[in-house]
Amino acid sequence: TAGYKEIRDVLRKIKDSSSLIDSVYTMVKTNKDDIWAFVVDSGDKKRTIAYCGERYDVSNMPQMRLAFNGPIVDEEPSADKWGMWLSGYAPVYNRQGQGVAIVGIDVSIESIHDMQAILLSRFLWALLSGIILSIFMGWVVAKGINRPLNRLILGVREVGKGNLDFKVLVKSKDEIEELAKAFNHMTNDLRLAHEKLQQYYLETVKSLAKAIEAKDFYTKGHSERVAQYAVGIAKKMDFSEEEIKLLEDVCILHDVGKIGVPENILGKPGPLSPEEYEIIKKHPGIGEEILKNVEYLKPGLSVVSQHHERPDGKGYPRALKAEEINILASIVSVADAYDAMTSDRPYRKALAQDKAVSLIRENVGTQFDVRVVKAFIESLK
DSSP states (O other), X not given: OHHHHHXXXXXHHHXXXXXXXXXXXXXXXXXXXXXEEEEEEOOOTTOOOOOTTOEEEOXXXXXXXXXXXXXXXXXXXXXXXXXXXXXXXXXXXXXXSOEEEEXXXXXXXXXXXXXXXXXXXXXXXXXXXXXXXXXXXXXXXXXXXXXXXXXXXXXXXXXXXXXXXXXXXOOOSSHHHHHHHHHHHHHHHHHHHHHHHHXXXXXXXXXXXXXXXXXXXXXXXXXXXXXXXXXXXXXXXTOOHHHHHHHHHHXXXXXXXXXXXXXXXXXXXXXXOHHHHHHHTTHHHHHHHHHTTOXXXXXGHHHHHXXXXXXXXXXXXXXXXXXXXXXXXXXXXXXXXXXXXXXXXXXXXXXXXXXXXXXXXXXXXXXBOHHHHHHHHHHHO
């Protein structure tokens, strides 16, 4: 059916967003507690697909059986006829807030082992290079060649500080020069491995963020639209291409901290209670904590932690004021608010563009930065 194909396409997009993910699927309960049924399956890397209605025994999967209560991941690998997996699950709610199905994401043990093998080989290569470096350094000291040695020592210290771009320049046309070349080759390999690990982590977080939005009809595509509006504003404000690319990437993840907010609060159709609002206010800090280890996103972390701050100091989570707020975060604040106002929500219909722009104008200087609002209005023309 058209509905089946639409869900299948969404699941496949989630699967294809990260090379670590083997399959994404949806399941529902049957009239037997321990027997569930597949609804839609993206298929795994071997192109094996569970057909709609295929039964699945969950009696030996304690975490999976709790998935209707909220997001959860396996504490240890599980096995079935398709292989061994580490899996994560999240409930799918209807408009009444009832869990009616689950979304599951599987990562095969083979994929995990392959990554471990790559990391181990990198580590052993680095260790061997370090041993070779130590031997040659001793030989250099014995020969009294201090200048090349000092350069090598400086290189080791820089790499030890995490500067994997540092290069040792030695032109002695002997073993020391060969050692310097080997050292530079080693640091380059370590840099590439580090970048790949950072990318794997970022892809995994993006997949989680997309999975959160895919569960809610009202917020589906929200992050992408916010990124589109934010990029338009940044171009009007003459930001560099590098800054715009950083802003676009961080926008996609600006609400990733909502992973830590209960589903019944995120999807509540009516006003939040004071207690629920306090929980919502924690999501910028949670998002910052999740992304703090992604090296190239660090300059843009303030977008995640500050996009709900206001110039008048009435925002959250830190109640920052005016110039204390990073300008990139101020851009996302306007883009986020505009998309929220012009999108349907459980408790109201979308506002017209003119009405949304009018409301943003009314809150210039209190909720929104005047520079950003001016650029935003120009970007809409």
